[in-house]
Amino acid sequence: MRVLGVDPGxxxxxxxxxDSLPGRRAEMVAVGVLRTEPEVSVDLRLLRIxxxxxxxxxxxxxxxxxxxxxxxxxxxxTVMGTAQVAGLAMVAAARRGVPVAxxxxxxxxxxxxxxxxxxxxQVQRMVTSILRLAEAPRPADAADAxxxxxxxxxxxxxxxxxxxxxxxxxxxRAWAAAEATARRGxx
Numbered sequence: 001m002r003v004l005g006v007d008p009g010x011x012x013x014x015x016x017x018x019d020s021l022p023g024r025r026a027e028m029v030a031v032g033v034l035r036t037e038p039e040v041s042v043d044l045r046l047l048r049i050x051x052x053x054x055x056x057x058x059x060x061x062x063x064x065x066x067x068x069x070x071x072x073x074x075x076x077x078t079v080m081g082t083a084q085v086a087g088l089a090m091v092a093a094a095r096r097g098v099p100v101a102x103x104x105x106x107x108x109x110x111x112x113x114x115x116x117x118x119x120x121x122q123v124q125r126m127v128t129s130i131l132r133l134a135e136a137p138r139p140a141d142a143a144d145a146x147x148x149x150x151x152x153x154x155x156x157x158x159x160x161x162x163x164x165x166x167x168x169x170x171x172x173r174a175w176a177a178a179e180a181t182a183r184r185g186x187x
Contacts, residue, residue: 001019001020001063001064001153002017002018002019002020002029002060002061002062002063002064003017003018003020003062003063003064003065003066003148003149003152003153004016004017004056004057004060004062004064004065004066004093004149005017005018005066005067005144005145005146005147005148005149005150005151005152006053006065006066006067006068006085006086006089006145006148007068007141007142007144007145007148008067008068008070008082008083008085008086008088008089009081009082009085009141010036010042010045010046010049010081010082010084010085011035011036011037011038011081012033012034012035012139012141013033013034013035013049013052013053013085013141014031014032014033014139014140014141014142014143014144014145014146015030015031015032015033015034015053015056015142015145016028016030016031016032016137016142016145016146016148016149017029017030017031017056017060017062017149018131018146018149018150018153020153024154026130026131026149026150026153027131027132028131028133028146029060030056030059030060031137031142031145031146032056032142033139033141033142034048034049034052034053036048036049042081042084046084046085046088049085049088050088050092053088053089053092054092057092057093057096057098062093062098063098063099064098064099064100064101064152064156065089065090065092065093065098065099065100065101066100066101066102066103066148066149066151066152067086067089067090067100067101067102067103067148068086068102068103068104068105068108068144068148069086069102069103069104069105070082070083070086071104071105101152101156103148103151103152103155107151107155108123108144108147108148108151109122109123109147111147111150111151111154111155112126112127112130112147112150112151113126120140120143120144123140123143123144123147124136124137124138124140124143126147127143127146127147127150128143130150131146131150
C-alpha cells in the first residue's frame with residue numbers, strides 16, 4: 001500500500017509518501033513541505049497549495065491519503081488555515097477516487113512512538129528509525145507527514161466514506177490498475 005500523509009498548514013504543509021513493505025516495515029518514497037508566504041492573500045495561498053497537492057497526487061498515485069484531523073486550538077486563525085488546507089487535500093483525493101483517512105495527532109504519535117504525548121523530536125527520531133533514513137526529515141512538518149503515512153499503514157482506521165473505485169470510469173480503473181502494477185514491479 002502507498003500512503004500520502006498530509007500535515008496541513010497554510011504556511012507550511014508537510015507531505016510524505018510511504019510504501020508498506022513485508023514484515024511491518026515501511027519505505028519513504030518522497031517527502032516535502034509546500035510553503036506559502038503569509039503576505040500573499042489567503043485565496044492565492046490556497047490555490048498554490050491545491051496545485052501542489054494535485055501534483056503530488058498525480059506523481060505518486062497513493063492508495064490512501066492520510067490527513068491530520070484538525071482540532072481546536074487557541075489561535076482561531078491558525079486552525080482556520082489548517083482546516084482549509086485539510087479540506088483541499090480531502091477534495092483532491094476525492095476527485096481521484098482515492099480514499100481519505102483522518103488521524104489525530106495523539107493517534108499518530110502513539111502509532112509511531114508508543115506514546116500519544118511524544119514530542120516533535122521523538123516523532124522525528126522514530127520516523128527516521130522506522131524508515132531507515134540517514135537523517136531526520138526537517139522541518140517537523142515533513143516528519144509529521146511521514147508519521148501520518150506510517151500511522152495509517154499500521155493503524156488503518158479513520159477512513160471516510162469516499163474513495164470507492166466504482167466511481168471511476170472503466171478507462172480510469174484500467175489506468176489506475178496499470179499504475180499500481182507498475183509501482184509493485186519497481187518495489
